[in-house]
Amino acid sequence: MAKSNKVMIQVCLCGAGTKKENAPTVPYTAEELAEQIVDCAKAGASIAHIHVREDKIVDGVMQIGYKSMSLQKFTEAVEVTREMCKKAGVDILINLTTSGGEYEDHKRLQHLGALLPEMCSFDPNTLNWANSYIFENSPRFLNLLSQEVVRLDIKPEFEVFDTGHIDSVMYYVNKWKIPQPVHIQFIMGVGGSLPGTAYNLAFLESKLPEGSTWSVSGIGAKTHMPMMLAGLALGCDGLRVGLEDNIYLSRGVIATNLQLVERAVALSKIAGREIATADDAREILGITRHCLRDGKTGEVSFKA
Secondary structure, eight states: OOOOSEEEEEEEEOTTTTTTTOOTTOOOOOHHHHHHHHHHHHHHHEEEOOOEEEEEEEEEEEEEEEEEOHHHHHHHHHHHHHHHHHHOOOEEEEEOOOOOSOOOOHHHHHHHHOOOOOOEEEOSSSEEETTEEOOOOOHHHHHHHHHHHHHTTOOEEEEEEETTTHHHHHHHHHHTOOOSSSSHHHHHHOOEEEEEEEHHHHHHHHHOOOOOOEEEEEEEHHHHHHHHHHHHHHOOOOOEEEEOOOOEEEEEEEEEHHHHHHHHHHHHHTTTOOOOOOOHHHHHTOOOOOOOOOOTTOEEEEOO
C-alpha cells in the first residue's frame, strides 16, 4: 500500500506528572479531559492519549491531581469523552495508557477489557527515566499486555525511547503474534535514553520494521519543535503533542493542549501534508473496528 500523505496528530493531554502549578490548563477531571479532547478533535487531532488523575493522600499529604490507574477514573474519562464527542459531532481514536510503573500488573491492564479502546500504549522496556526513577516495564507485565492486545483486538502503540527498544517490540510481536504492521511512537529526549536530535531520529527511522507506521514526540521545550520538524522532513505518519510532553508554546509562554495541536496542524500543512481524520487514522493504522461501549447497558457495538 502506498504511503499516505496524511499525518495523524495525537494529543497527549496530561500524562502522569504535569501539574496545574506548571500548566494551569492541564486537565485532571473527566470533564476537563473530555472538553479539551473535543476542542482538539475540532482543531485536527485524530488520536487522544489519555492518562487519569485522582486526589490521593501520599505520605500523609493530600495530593491533588495525583497519577492514577483507577478503573473508575478511566471509566469516567472514557465515557464522558465518548458522550461529549458524540454530542459535538466529532470523532477521535481513544488511546489509553498502560504505563503504571509502581502499580500492580492487573491495575495497568484492567481498563483495556472494561473499556475496549481502539489503541493503548505499549512500553517495551524498563529505563531510568530522566536518571531519577525507574520506569518499570517487566517482561512479566509485557507478556500479559501482549496477550491482552491480541485477545481484545486493540492496536498497540509501541513507545520507543532508544534503539534497542525496536528489537524488544519485535520480540513481543513475534512471540505473541501481535498483528503487523506495527505502529511505533518515538519518544525523544528523555534523560537516560536517546537524545532528541535529527541525527538520532533519522537513525531510528532507518531501523523501523518493514511496513510499520511511526510518529514522533520530543520531550520538553528543547526537543519538542525540532522533533516535529525532523519528523515531517523524514515523512512521519504522525506527530504527538500535548502537555504530557511539553508545556511551552515558546520561551516562557505556557501552552494549552489546543495551541499545541493547532501548531502541529499548521506545521504539517506548511510541509505539504494533509491532516488525517479519525477514520483516516484508522486506515493508516489498520484498525478495522471502532469499539463503542454503551455506558448504561455495557453493550458494545462496532463501526467499520
